Amino acid sequence: MLKDIPQEKQRQRAPSKRALETRARIMDAAERVFARSGFDAASIRDIAAEAEVQGALVNHHGGSKEELFWRVVARRADVLGDARVAALETRKAHGPLTVPAILECFFGPFFEHVDVGGPQWVAYARIVAFVSADDRWKDLAAICFDPTANRFVEELAALYAPQARSSVASGFVYAVASMLALITSQWRMEALGDAPINAADHLDKLVAFCAAGIDAAAQREGSQTT
Amino acid sequence: MLKDIPQEKQRQRAPSKRALETRARIMDAAERVFARSGFDAASIRDIAAEAEVQGALVNHHGGSKEELFWRVVARRADVLGDARVAALETRKAHGPLTVPAILECFFGPFFEHVDVGGPQWVAYARIVAFVSADDRWKDLAAICFDPTANRFVEELAALYAPQARSSVASGFVYAVASMLALITSQWRMEALGDAPINAADHLDKLVAFCAAGIDAAAQREGSQTT
DNA sequence: GTCTATAATGAGATAGAC
DNA sequence: GTCTATCTCATTATAGAC
Numbered sequence: 001m002l003k004d005i006p007q008e009k010q011r012q013r014a015p016s017k018r019a020l021e022t023r024a025r026i027m028d029a030a031e032r033v034f035a036r037s038g039f040d041a042a043s044i045r046d047i048a049a050e051a052e053v054q055g056a057l058v059n060h061h062g063g064s065k066e067e068l069f070w071r072v073v074a075r076r077a078d079v080l081g082d083a084r085v086a087a088l089e090t091r092k093a094h095g096p097l098t099v100p101a102i103l104e105c106f107f108g109p110f111f112e113h114v115d116v117g118g119p120q121w122v123a124y125a126r127i128v129a130f131v132s133a134d135d136r137w138k139d140l141a142a143i144c145f146d147p148t149a150n151r152f153v154e155e156l157a158a159l160y161a162p163q164a165r166s167s168v169a170s171g172f173v174y175a176v177a178s179m180l181a182l183i184t185s186q187w188r189m190e191a192l193g194d195a196p197i198n199a200a201d202h203l204d205k206l207v208a209f210c211a212a213g214i215d216a217a218a219q220r221e222g223s224q225t226t
Numbered sequence: 227m228l229k230d231i232p233q234e235k236q237r238q239r240a241p242s243k244r245a246l247e248t249r250a251r252i253m254d255a256a257e258r259v260f261a262r263s264g265f266d267a268a269s270i271r272d273i274a275a276e277a278e279v280q281g282a283l284v285n286h287h288g289g290s291k292e293e294l295f296w297r298v299v300a301r302r303a304d305v306l307g308d309a310r311v312a313a314l315e316t317r318k319a320h321g322p323l324t325v326p327a328i329l330e331c332f333f334g335p336f337f338e339h340v341d342v343g344g345p346q347w348v349a350y351a352r353i354v355a356f357v358s359a360d361d362r363w364k365d366l367a368a369i370c371f372d373p374t375a376n377r378f379v380e381e382l383a384a385l386y387a388p389q390a391r392s393s394v395a396s397g398f399v400y401a402v403a404s405m406l407a408l409i410t411s412q413w414r415m416e417a418l419g420d421a422p423i424n425a426a427d428h429l430d431k432l433v434a435f436c437a438a439g440i441d442a443a444a445q446r447e448g449s450q451t452t
Numbered sequence: 453g454t455c456t457a458t459a460a461t462g463a464g465a466t467a468g469a470c
Numbered sequence: 471g472t473c474t475a476t477c478t479c480a481t482t483a484t485a486g487a488c
Contacts, residue, residue, distance in 0.1 A: 170435075
């Protein structure tokens with residue numbers, strides 16, 4: 001995926017071990033700072049301070065601020081996209097797919113990474129929410145997210161008549177928006193619901209919400225075939 | 227609503243007509259610039275240029291950059307919140323409410339304003355998407371959006387058993403996220419769906435998606451009572 | 453690969469004339 | 471209310487020593 005970053009310079013030699021550690025520390029720091037401040041409010045200085053390195057090193061390892069942002073997003077999008085497609089393949093090998101099953105393959109790897117990877121993956125999720133809400137990152141989203149998204153829309157669309165395809169695509173975008181809302185707006189759900197939230201229930205409820213929604217939207221245009 | 231803005235200064239005299247026009251022009255310009263750049267990337271200078279006034283006038287009429295942002299959001303949130311609640315009251319007077327009916331009262335006034343008000347309301351919608359995705363505007367969201375949101379969650383929750391309330395609240399947050407996605411990510415739906423989108427169908431599909439989703443999520447916790 | 457020092461730019465805000 | 475001019479500050483990025 002990194003090869004898709006415009007003007008990505010090809011490195012001539014393998015970086016040293018120390019350089020790799022420094023680089024990883026800078027990427028992680030950038031991820032956290034971008035997550036809490038957004039792209040514009042984040043400064044290279046903040047990132048350098050968070051990584052406990054000098055400012056010039058951030059430019060050295062990450063390139064310009066914008067290149068750094070692309071790298072931060074692409075790094076995890078790669079891993080996550082592969083995990084999602086793998087989950088889909090595995091599920092498919094065990095029997096016919098359903099809408100909830102497909103959504104579980106999309107949401108599941110994400111929440112598993114959040115569970116085991118902790119704050120870094122939550123930070124990534126917040127960044128994805130920023131990227132999705134802002135036209136300015138259209139190209140980034142297209143390169144990093146579209147291949148996986150297209151695959152999932154195709155699997156979903158296969159469950160309905162051809163004329164329902166655009167409804168299914170809309171439903172999938174709503175589902176992604178809902179998933180991101182669960183990450184960024186959990187406090188809001190708790191405030192409106194007058195109760196703290198059981199984390200374990202959340203994924204199930206999200207799947208139930210989106211599966212029913214996609215089915216209802218698709219049924220308006222064509223009948224389910226499986 | 228403006229009274230809720232911290233440190234809002236009470237004016238001593240009614241502003242002149244010219245001042246009102248200038249002020250409105252500045253607010254509209256700020257709305258457009260904030261919508262396309264977000265808060266941090268927008269500059270007072272950009273806003274002044276967009277409004278065709280001098281930079282100092284923006285500070286004079288809008289206060290600090292952050293105060294200006296609050297004002298821009300609060301101005302429309304007020305109008306929209308009232309329209310939504312009014313739609314709900316009217317509907318309620320004509321018979322028992324349903325989930326789709328409640329959602330239509332929430333979504334409808336918004337899309338009507340977008341239709342008649344055009345670009346300024348679309349700009350507002352994009353700003354709301356930014357506000358919703360960013361923790362930093364929690365207080366702004368709580369003051370401007372929560373009263374209306376609470377009212378709608380209550381009406382929805384009244385259709386289900388008490389223990390379903392937190393599921394209904396989650397579903398409502400998902401619904402709002404989906405509504406914003408329709409504004410900010412329509413291009414994405416069209417790209418994934420391989421077809422341009424019929425604008426008139428969109429509201430219906432959004433309602434169908436969210437109503438089915440809320441019902442499914444709520445049914446996991448309690449049975450519908452009406 | 454890492455660091456110090458600094459160049460070059462653009463930001464928000466205000467003082468004070470009209 | 472409006473405008474000009476400017477203050478003060480923080481930013482990104484790089485040059486060059488080690």
